[in-house]
Amino acid sequence: xxxxxxxxxxxxxxxxxxxxxxxxxxxxxxxxxxxxxxxxxxxxxxxxxxxxxxxxxxxxxxxxxxxxxxxxxxxxxxxxxxxxxxxxxxxxxxxxxxxxxxxxxxxxxxxxxxxxxxxxxxxxxxxxxxxxxxxxxxxxxxxxxxxxxxxxxxxxxxxxxxxxxxxxxxxxxxxxxxxxxxxxxxxxxxxxxxxxxxxxxxxxxxxxxxxxxxxxxxxxxxxxxxxxxxxxxxxxxxxxxxxxxxxxxxxxxxxxxxxxxxxxxxxxxxxxxxxxxxxxxxxxxxxxxxxxxxxxxxxxxxxxxxxxxxxxxxxxxxxxxxxxxxxxxxxxxxxxxxxxxxxxxxxxxxxxxxxxxxxxxxxxxxxxxxxxxxxxxxxxxxxxxxxxxxxxxxxxxx
Ligand code: LMR
Numbered sequence: 001x002x003x004x005x006x007x008x009x010x011x012x013x014x015x016x017x018x019x020x021x022x023x024x025x026x027x028x029x030x031x032x033x034x035x036x037x038x039x040x041x042x043x044x045x046x047x048x049x050x051x052x053x054x055x056x057x058x059x060x061x062x063x064x065x066x067x068x069x070x071x072x073x074x075x076x077x078x079x080x081x082x083x084x085x086x087x088x089x090x091x092x093x094x095x096x097x098x099x100x101x102x103x104x105x106x107x108x109x110x111x112x113x114x115x116x117x118x119x120x121x122x123x124x125x126x127x128x129x130x131x132x133x134x135x136x137x138x139x140x141x142x143x144x145x146x147x148x149x150x151x152x153x154x155x156x157x158x159x160x161x162x163x164x165x166x167x168x169x170x171x172x173x174x175x176x177x178x179x180x181x182x183x184x185x186x187x188x189x190x191x192x193x194x195x196x197x198x199x200x201x202x203x204x205x206x207x208x209x210x211x212x213x214x215x216x217x218x219x220x221x222x223x224x225x226x227x228x229x230x231x232x233x234x235x236x237x238x239x240x241x242x243x244x245x246x247x248x249x250x251x252x253x254x255x256x257x258x259x260x261x262x263x264x265x266x267x268x269x270x271x272x273x274x275x276x277x278x279x280x281x282x283x284x285x286x287x288x289x290x291x292x293x294x295x296x297x298x299x300x301x302x303x304x305x306x307x308x309x310x311x312x313x314x315x316x317x318x319x320x321x322x323x324x325x326x327x328x329x330x331x332x333x334x335x336x337x338x339x340x341x342x343x344x345x346x347x348x349x350x351x352x353x354x355x356x357x358x359x360x361x362x363x364x365x366x367x368x369x370x371x372x373x374x375x376x377x378x379x380x381x382x383x384x385x386x387x388x389x390x391x392x393x394x395x396x397x398x
Contacts, residue, residue, distance in 0.1 A: 121334020182347020
């Protein structure tokens with residue numbers, strides 16, 4: 001008997017699958033704008049200097065590889081609460097905020113999904129349309145009912161009125177996932193006034209906000225990017241936040257993230273965290289240690305922390321320059337206005353407005369790899385090759 005004879009083959013992941021296709025492409029002029037990975041001027045994704053130095057300290061000082069417990073490293077947890085919620089956060093000081101270490105932001109999202117399915121049965125989870133495609137499959141795998149609120153209109157413009165109108169109709173008690181900054185895939189972020197309106201609806205409809213905070217520092221700054229999360233945490237008794245250290249610490253493969261719960265009382269936090277540990281036990285038992293130990297070492301050390309902040313700022317500025325540079329490179333083709341949004345968007349990604357057909361042509365004719373939705377990883381661009389990309393875009397759009 002063949003046990004696996006009837007196992008169906010499924011398509012590759014829409015984002016990670018692109019990496020394989022790119023690596024297999026023999027074209028020396030190929031350009032990888034697929035998976036969200038930051039590249040420097042040499043096209044490399046080096047280990048940040050602050051991370052290297054923290055790793056050296058760990059090699060010298062680490063005494064054991066024993067388990068770190070269901071919630072992970074307490075120092076990491078404490079430092080992440082400070083980074084995400086802010087030094088003076090009343091929720092943190094009042095012991096109404098707790099951090100559970102997870103394998104990446106994806107692990108944090110799955111933990112949140114399983115927690116909601118187990119402890120808040122019957123609640124739907126609302127995602128922006130569009131959103132990171134893994135949100136859709138991950139929450140479906142957690143057996144949550146997934147619904148959508150609009151985010152961009154068919155002209156690739158942020159559509160706040162449509163978003164708010166749908167949020168106002170969400171049944172009380174449901175969970176709404178909000179991208180804290182650097183919206184993936186669009187790069188369109190809400191203004192502070194927009195956030196205040198969303199907060200008012202969330203409060204009135206008694207929705208539970210679940211923030212996906214994967215790009216802290218890549219938008220306007222480490223503090224600035226946390227503005228919406230902190231607004232909600234100060235105004236509401238209960239908030240969930242998933243945080244990722246993949247991009248801002250460059251720890252992609254170390255799978256380092258956190259699920260932060262803010263609860264109405266310190267006592268309620270103990271209940272919620274007991275569930276997190278229990279759910280996590282069935283997913284990964286205890287989280288991997290190394291990446292979180294690196295983060296804790298950096299954040300707890302003023303010198304390393306300062307170096308890390310400088311490195312994050314340099315990445316942010318480089319991405320902003322590439323955005324501007326691409327729009328300028330498109331100008332000679334008469335496309336600067338059509339693609340002006342690229343310079344306004346924030347974070348690694350741009351929802352370019354290119355159609356799936358145009359994306360496939362770019363791949364076939366120019367070896368330029370974008371996600372089929374038209375999302376380009378601007379942080380993967382090469383400043384020397386902006387004209388090559390602009391020429392290719394001009395060819396497929398005109
Ligand atoms: C992305 O959207 O490209 C990143 O978040 C990486 C991933 O895991 O998909």
